[in-house]
Structure formats: structure tokens, C-alpha cells
Amino acid sequence: MTITRTQIRRGSLLAALLALLCSAFLVLPANAEPLPFEDCPTGRLCLYDGSQGSGTRVDVAEGGKAERDAGTVLSVKNTTGMWACMYGRPEYGGGLQTVKPGNGDEYVTAGVRWVVGSYKLVPTRALCFTGxxxxxxxxxxxxxxxxxxxxxxxxxxxxxxxxxxxxxxxxxxxxxxxxxxxxxxxxxxxxxxxxxxxxxxxxxxxxxxxxxxxxxxxxxxxxxxxxxxxxxxxxxxxxx
Structure with missing residues (x-):
């Protein structure tokens, strides 16, 4: 059987493609770590009892709130179209952290925890400052x-x-x-x-x-x- 130059070229290209695919698979990590907050569904304020979106997750729909018993919250992700208002005390009291739509936030810095005592989701950031x-x-x-x-x-x-x-x-x-x-x-x-x-x-x-x-x-x-x-x-x- 006569092998043409075209067949040789095709065989070379196929071998090159197989080598490229193999190298791509080889560089993938065996157990890729999940990105922070990647499990938070769209349209929810996700509250986690661990840092960087780890631990148990509680989902809050748009317009949701809790004046008391906010639970242990060490990080949040806001995928709603509203502002998340996070307060240091119950009944929207104490210090205030605001989380704009699409952002996440952490409540443990250098081992020091910022306590979340209550929260609410509101249309504008200005509404976080009033109750x-x-x-x-x-x-x-x-x-x-x-x-x-x-x-x-x-x-x-x-x-x-x-x-x-x-x-x-x-x-x-x-x-x-x-x-x-x-x-x-x-x-x-x-x-x-x-x-x-x-x-x-x-x-x-x-x-x-x-x-x-x-x-x-x-x-x-x-x-x-x-x-x-x-x-x-x-x-x-x-x-x-």
C-alpha cells in the first residue's frame, strides 16, 4: 500500500492533538478546591457558619430579614438585587456592615469575630441606616x-x-x-x-x-x- 504525503500529515496532526489533550489532563488537580461561595444560588443572601462560604449554609430570599436569632454567621454572599444590611446587635442595632448586590463579606478578621445580631435585605443602601x-x-x-x-x-x-x-x-x-x-x-x-x-x-x-x-x-x-x-x-x- 502506498502512503501519501496527505495521510502522513493527517497522522501527524492526530498525534499532536492526542499529546495536547493528554498534557491538559495531566495538569488538572486530582481534587480541585471549590471557589469561595460558589454554591450560593442566584437571588439569595447566603449565610455561612464558616469563613469563605464554608460550613452550613442558610439561604434568605430577597426582602428577607431577621431582627433576632440570626444564628452564627461568619461569612455571607449576596446574589440578590438588593443590599444586605448586617447589624452587630438584634433589632437592627449596633455596628453596621453593608453588602452590595453580587458581593461577599467576611466576619472573622485575624481571628476576631464580628457578631451578626440581625439582618435585612433592602432596595437601597440608605435604608440600612434606619429602622x-x-x-x-x-x-x-x-x-x-x-x-x-x-x-x-x-x-x-x-x-x-x-x-x-x-x-x-x-x-x-x-x-x-x-x-x-x-x-x-x-x-x-x-x-x-x-x-x-x-x-x-x-x-x-x-x-x-x-x-x-x-x-x-x-x-x-x-x-x-x-x-x-x-x-x-x-x-x-x-x-x-
């Missing part, structure tokens, strides 16, 4: 931290038989730092539990701190954390 949305229509809500963050107290107004005030009286454990008045009336706050007292700032004395209907506010000095009672009024002239 006022927890207050429902018709409620008076006070918060232990600025901008509606931290422990929330919902006040149910009652009628004080002695004073005739329609409002709430409470102790120092409530210590409001911010307020949301989602009622149809105005709020008059006082430093004493019996709807009385005043504050002095410089040469000015204040008999009540007023939050108008529908307003939210971080309470400024000297009023911060001093409220012990409040009443609901139709007009601010009715404040004591």
Missing part, C-alpha cells in the same frame, strides 16, 4: 438607638385617671433615643412619669418635647433618653 419601617400606621414607636434602630417599644395609649391624659407612662428602661409618631395626633413628651417636668438648655426652659403627627425624629440633647411619659393631643397648645 423606622417597623412602626405601623396608628402606632407611637420609640427606639433605643438613632434613626429608628435598636430595641423597639410600641406604646398603646391609655387614659390616666388622675391626670386625664391619653398617653403612656414608662420607666428609664425604655429610654427613647428616636421616635416615630404614626398617629393622627401630636405627641407631647415629658421627663417625668406623671406627664410633668421640664428641660433647661442655656437660658431656655422647655415644658414638653413635641413630635408632630406623621413625623419621625432622632431626639437631640438635652432630651435624648430622658422621656418618661407622653400624651396625644389634637393641638400642641394642649401640652402641659
Amino acid at each position: 423606622y419601617e417597623r412602626c405601623q400606621d396608628g402606632q407611637v414607636c420609640t427606639f433605643a438607638e438613632k434613626n429608628g434602630r435598636g430595641a423597639l417599644t410600641v406604646h398603646t395609649p391609655g387614659l390616666d385617671a388622675a391626670t386625664g391624659n391619653h398617653g403612656s407612662s414608662y420607666g428609664p428602661e425604655v429610654a427613647p433615643v428616636s421616635v416615630f409618631n404614626r398617629t393622627a395626633e401630636h405627641l407631647c413628651f415629658y421627663p417625668n412619669a406623671d406627664y410633668s417636668g421640664s428641660w433647661t438648655q442655656g437660658a431656655t426652659t422647655y415644658g414638653a418635647y413635641v413630635v408632630l403627627r406623621g413625623q419621625s425624629v432622632t431626639v437631640p440633647p438635652p432630651f435624648t433618653g430622658t422621656f418618661r411619659s407622653h400624651e396625644l393631643v389634637a393641638g400642641t397648645s394642649e401640652c402641659q
Whole structure:
């Protein structure tokens, strides 16, 4: 049988291709390590109890949240279209870490763990800095931290038989730092539990701190954390 030059060329090319394929297989590692967070499905905030996406994974859908019992979280991957807000304390309190869409984050640095106490997924990063949305229509809500963050107290107004005030009286454990008045009336706050007292700032004395209907506010000095009672009024002239 006569072997042509074309057949020789084809045989050489086939041998070269086989050699190339063999060399490619030889450089592949026997047990390739998975990339960090590669198991996180699209459209989820993945919470891991190990570093770099290791350990047990918990998936959170868009808009999900946990004000308490966030569990052990040492790393996260955010594959949603929302911002992930990670807080150092329950009820959106304490320190804040934000994770933009598509990013991951670590909560162990040099052996030091940053505790995740609560979290939520929101449309914009700005919404990570406030927790006022927890207050429902018709409620008076006070918060232990600025901008509606931290422990929330919902006040149910009652009628004080002695004073005739329609409002709430409470102790120092409530210590409001911010307020949301989602009622149809105005709020008059006082430093004493019996709807009385005043504050002095410089040469000015204040008999009540007023939050108008529908307003939210971080309470400024000297009023911060001093409220012990409040009443609901139709007009601010009715404040004591």
C-alpha cells in the first residue's frame, strides 16, 4: 500500500492533538478546591457558619430579614438585587456592615469575630441606616438607638385617671433615643412619669418635647433618653 504525503500529515496532526489533550489532563488537580461561595444560588443572601462560604449554609430570599436569632454567621454572599444590611446587635442595632448586590463579606478578621445580631435585605443602601419601617400606621414607636434602630417599644395609649391624659407612662428602661409618631395626633413628651417636668438648655426652659403627627425624629440633647411619659393631643397648645 502506498502512503501519501496527505495521510502522513493527517497522522501527524492526530498525534499532536492526542499529546495536547493528554498534557491538559495531566495538569488538572486530582481534587480541585471549590471557589469561595460558589454554591450560593442566584437571588439569595447566603449565610455561612464558616469563613469563605464554608460550613452550613442558610439561604434568605430577597426582602428577607431577621431582627433576632440570626444564628452564627461568619461569612455571607449576596446574589440578590438588593443590599444586605448586617447589624452587630438584634433589632437592627449596633455596628453596621453593608453588602452590595453580587458581593461577599467576611466576619472573622485575624481571628476576631464580628457578631451578626440581625439582618435585612433592602432596595437601597440608605435604608440600612434606619429602622423606622417597623412602626405601623396608628402606632407611637420609640427606639433605643438613632434613626429608628435598636430595641423597639410600641406604646398603646391609655387614659390616666388622675391626670386625664391619653398617653403612656414608662420607666428609664425604655429610654427613647428616636421616635416615630404614626398617629393622627401630636405627641407631647415629658421627663417625668406623671406627664410633668421640664428641660433647661442655656437660658431656655422647655415644658414638653413635641413630635408632630406623621413625623419621625432622632431626639437631640438635652432630651435624648430622658422621656418618661407622653400624651396625644389634637393641638400642641394642649401640652402641659
